[in-house]
Amino acid sequence: xxxxxxxxxxxxxxxxxxxxxxxxxxNFLPPLLEPFFYLLAFGIGFSGxxxxxxxxxxxxxxxxxxxxxxxxxNIMNNAFFENTFGSFVRMYYQKTFDAMMATPLNAEEIITxxxxxxxxxxxxxxxxMLIVISFFGLVSYxxxxxxxxxxxxxxxxxxxxxxxxTGMVERIELFNLPIFLFITPMFLFSGTFFxxxxxxxxxxxxxxxxxxxxxxxxxxxxxxxxxxxELLISLGxxxxxxxxxxxxxxxxxxxxxxx
Amino acid sequence: MSDKKIPQxxxxxxxxxxxxxxxxxVNDISFCVEKRLCFGILGPNGAGKTSTIKMxxxxxxxxxxxxxxxxxxxxxxxxxxxxxxxxxxxxxxxDPDLTVMQNFExxxxxxxxxxxTAIERALSLLKFFALEQRRDARVxxxxxxxxRRLVIARALINQPDLLILDEPTTGxxxxxxxxxxERLESLKKxxxxxxxxxxxxxxxxxxxxxxxxxxxxxxxxxxxxQYLISEYTGKDIIEIxxxxxxxxxxxxxxxxxxxxxxxxLIIYTEEGHKFYREICDRFTHKSCILRSATLEDVFLKxxxxxxxx
Numbered sequence: 400x401x402x403x404x405x406x407x408x409x410x411x412x413x414x415x416x417x418x419x420x421x422x423x424x425x426n427f428l429p430p431l432l433e434p435f436f437y438l439l440a441f442g443i444g445f446s447g448x449x450x451x452x453x454x455x456x457x458x459x460x461x462x463x464x465x466x467x468x469x470x471x472x473n474i475m476n477n478a479f480f481e482n483t484f485g486s487f488v489r490m491y492y493q494k495t496f497d498a499m500m501a502t503p504l505n506a507e508e509i510i511t512x513x514x515x516x517x518x519x520x521x522x523x524x525x526x527x528m529l530i531v532i533s534f535f536g537l538v539s540y541x542x543x544x545x546x547x548x549x550x551x552x553x554x555x556x557x558x559x560x561x562x563x564x565t566g567m568v569e570r571i572e573l574f575n576l577p578i579f580l581f582i583t584p585m586f587l588f589s590g591t592f593f594x595x596x597x598x599x600x601x602x603x604x605x606x607x608x609x610x611x612x613x614x615x616x617x618x619x620x621x622x623x624x625x626x627x628x629e630l631l632i633s634l635g636x637x638x639x640x641x642x643x644x645x646x647x648x649x650x651x652x653x654x655x656x657x658x
Numbered sequence: 659m660s661d662k663k664i665p666q667x668x669x670x671x672x673x674x675x676x677x678x679x680x681x682x683x684v685n686d687i688s689f690c691v692e693k694r695l696c697f698g699i700l701g702p703n704g705a706g707k708t709s710t711i712k713m714x715x716x717x718x719x720x721x722x723x724x725x726x727x728x729x730x731x732x733x734x735x736x737x738x739x740x741x742x743x744x745x746x747x748x749x750x751x752x753d754p755d756l757t758v759m760q761n762f763e764x765x766x767x768x769x770x771x772x773x774x775t776a777i778e779r780a781l782s783l784l785k786f787f788a789l790e791q792r793r794d795a796r797v798x799x800x801x802x803x804x805x806r807r808l809v810i811a812r813a814l815i816n817q818p819d820l821l822i823l824d825e826p827t828t829g830x831x832x833x834x835x836x837x838x839x840e841r842l843e844s845l846k847k848x849x850x851x852x853x854x855x856x857x858x859x860x861x862x863x864x865x866x867x868x869x870x871x872x873x874x875x876x877x878x879x880x881x882x883x884q885y886l887i888s889e890y891t892g893k894d895i896i897e898i899x900x901x902x903x904x905x906x907x908x909x910x911x912x913x914x915x916x917x918x919x920x921x922x923l924i925i926y927t928e929e930g931h932k933f934y935r936e937i938c939d940r941f942t943h944k945s946c947i948l949r950s951a952t953l954e955d956v957f958l959k960x961x962x963x964x965x966x967x
Contacts, residue, residue, distance in 0.1 A: 407768075414764045418755040498751035500717050502768035502816075503741045658678070658718055 404507045411499065411512025412519065419520075430473060430524035434531045437469050438462065441592075442535075452594060455625065466537040467619040468591040470528050470546060471553065474521040474618075475611055478554040479582060481517035482561035483574045489513075490565070496656060506656045510649050514562055518554025525550035539624035546621050552637050553614040559644035560610075566651030585611035590619075610640050666729050667692050668820050668851045669714060674723035676709045676875075683709040685875035686723070691868075696842075696852040698866035700859070700953075702961055706875040707855035708748065708824055714853070715745045715822050728819065741769060744813035748824040750805050752797045758784070758808060759793045762815055769816040776815065783811040787841060803834025810841065821845065823854040827861060839864060859953040869953075873961045883953055890959055891915075891951040894930025896937070898923045899945035905937070917959070926951065926959075 419426055446461035454464055489495040499509050525547060532538055538546075564577045588602070589611035595603050606612045613633035620630040669691035676684040684706040691697040699707045712718040714725055716736040725732040727739045753761050759780060766776030784790040787807040792800060800808065806826065813821060826842070827835040842865055846852060856862055862869055863883045870880045879886055887893075892915065898905065901923040909916055915926040927933055934948040 410767050413767055414753075417760060417764055418753075421755065493754055494747070494749045494751040495753060497717075497747055497749065498753070498765070499768060501715055501740065501743075501745035501747065501751075501813075502765070503737045503770075504768055505737075 403505060404511050407504055408508040408512040408515065410504060411509055412516045414495075415513075415516040416519075426523075427527060430477075430527040431531065433473065434466075434469055434528050438466070438532070438535065441465055454594065454619070454623065455627070455629075457623070459623075462535070463537050463623075464594075464619075465592060466532045466535075467546075467622040468589075468615050470525055470532070470550075470622075471589075471611060471615040471618045472586055472591060473524050473528055474550045474553040474614060475557045475582070475585070477521040477524045478517040478556075478558040479561045479578075481520050482513060482558040483565055483577070484571065485517075486513045486562060486565050487568070487571050487574070490656075491571070500656065506653050507649055509656070510562060510652045514555060514558040514645065514648065517558030517561065518551050521554030521557075522547060522550045538622045542621045542624040542626075546618050549614065549617045549621060552634075552641065553610075553617075555641050556610050556614070556637055556644060559641060559648040562648035563644060563651050566648065566655045585609050590615050610637065613637050613640075665693065668728060669697075669853065670724070670726040671710070671714070672724040672726075674710065674713065674725060675721045676706070676713060676718065677721045682875050684713075684721075687870075687872070687875070687877050688723075689870055689877065689880065691851065691853055693851055694846075694849050695867040696846055696854065696865050698862040698869045699853070699855045699872060700857065700862055700869055700957060701855075701872035702857060704874075705872040705961075707872060710872070711822055711824055711853065711855060715743055716740050741816065742818055743820045743822060744816060744818035746806075746810050746813045746821070746823045746826055748828070750809065752805060752809060752812070754796070754798050756797065757793075758789065758795050758797065758800075761797060761808070761812060765812050766815050771816065779815055779817070783814055787811045788837070801834075803830050803837060806830060806834065806838060807841065810838070814845075818850075820851045820853065823852065825855055825857070827856070827858065835861070859957055863953045871957060871960055878960045879956070886956045887951050887953065890956045892926045892928045893951060894927050895949055895951045895955055896925040896927065896930060896934055897947045897949070898925070898937070902941070905941050908941075919963070924955075926955075 442462045449461045451458045452461050452464045453459075496509050500506065529538060529543065529546060533543070564574065568574060588598070588606055589609050590606065591611070595606050595612070598606065613636040616629055616633040617637065620627060620633075667690040671690070672688050674684055674687050675682065687710065699710060701707050709718065713720050714727065714732070716732055716739060720733065728742060730739050732739055753764060756764060759777075762780035762783070763773060763776050766779070771779075781790070781793075784793055787810065789804060789808060789811065792804065797805070797808070810823070810826065823842075827838050830838065839861070842852065846865070852865070854865070866883065868880070868882055869886060871878045871886070879890065881889065899922055906918065906923065909923070909925055917924040925933065930948050934946065937946050
């Protein structure tokens with residue numbers, strides 16, 4: 400069977416949306432409350448100790464500095480957790496993919512639909528968060544609108560990575576490994592809570608390899624309304640990352656599903 | 659597809675093979691399934707039944723050989739084929755995140771059916787399978803028998819020309835099994851072609867017009883249940899518990915078809931009454947049973963009596 404992806408992948412997306420709508424009130428809560436918690440902790444508790452941060456040539460409040468990073472982390476988490484735990488449960492425990500494979504859908508469409516769904520969840524979360532943090536005046540518009548597109552791109556990047564792991568792990572507990580080795584370090588060392596320039600040079604270079612660094616750069620530049628070279632490099636990086644990880648995810652998952 | 663003058667089998671399987679690494683699950687089998695028949699694949703665990711039907715419904719790629727469904731090549735036209743078949747897999751593949759009705763709606767979308775058609779068909783299928791009271795229930799609230807009926811009902815949402823069932827009654831209580839059988843029989847009456855796998859002989863005898871018995875990836879026998887019984891065991895069976903040596907010698911001398919299991923002697927014969935009389939008269943043996951041969955006898959004779967685990 401050749402790789403053959405038709406727009407039928409939207410059927411899987413629709414299926415997940417139907418389930419999502421069943422409990423949308425609960426699904427809306429995390430992206431609504433999480434920024435509040437963080438802004439409270441860092442904005443009131445932490446930023447008094449820090450004062451201002453220099454971002455590029457501008458001096459900015461710590462809160463304004465981390466707000467876009469929180470959005471980026473939320474994009475990563477939404478897509479990554481949806482396409483690891485969520486997809487694994489559907490594939491392994493609920494046999495949802497097996498049922499789909501007995502219909503005109505094929506494996507590639509199922510995987511694509513799952514990844515696009517993960518990215519969609521990232522977009523939904525981003526929109527809710529943006530509304531919240533905009534009330535605190537932490538986002539510049541109209542460039543801030545473009546963060547929604549960055550969320551979709553980042554969602555595809557992290558969703559594909561997650562799907563790649565889903566194609567590999569034997570048991571659901573093993574997802575702790577990529578979370579511990581990949582997600583947590585990125586959460587801390589991708590220019591999220593402090594500027595990368597605070598790190599030794601080798602660590603700065605290493606951070607440039609991490610996809611979250613580039614998603615943070617992109618979202619931060621857009622929320623400050625800065626169109627700079629850094630933004631273009633990060634955008635390019637994320638596109639290339641997707642172009643590599645998406646086919647890899649399809650490849651791994653196909654080997655797992657088709658027997 | 660070109661014309662309908664020549665009656666064409668619904669499924670043609672030719673020299674089909676399936677290997678998983680060094681293990682050969684299906685080893686060069688061929689058979690045809692004719693229209694409007696119920697065709698059963700029987701075999702012990704690990705015989706290759708599920709591997710075979712997974713290839714037929716386009717789930718697994720073929721290692722070698724050919725499969726044509728509705729005259730179309732599964733390797734090339736799997737989408738058209740899959741749109742025209744209904745599949746009831748061994749596992750419960752219902753969506754536990756959704757209600758009974760939503761399961762139909764979501765599944766119908768996979769076949770590109772619009773919502774109105776989906777709801778109409780779902781309601782009539784729920785009625786047919788005696789599930790209309792449970793349309794708003796969560797799938798997780800249903801009993802095992804209801805789940806199985808619902809899986810079959812959902813497989814019919816696209817009004818398939820061929821229904822494929824992988825062990826449709828495994829794990830069900832007798833009442834639920836009979837419920838499922840009745841629905842399948844009435845589908846058959848309506849002209850549905852059915853392909854099923856099972857390891858229940860009573861199920862195969864009741865539902866199937868044609869049977870293949872598989873073991874270790876090969877087809878051992880094929881035919882109608884009546885044909886298989888007369889061909890492989892004969893009409894009657896005499897079972898003797900704890901046979902004495904002179905009784906053994908008597909049957910050995912007659913050169914009759916028999917199986918000596920040590921504590922039990924099984925005689926396959928066309929003249930059960932005659933021999934039963936003779937045993938009673940000459941040997942006064944108490945634990946001797948005369949009964950009609952069943953598919954189970956054929957099955958055990960062909961596939962042996964060792965455990966498959």
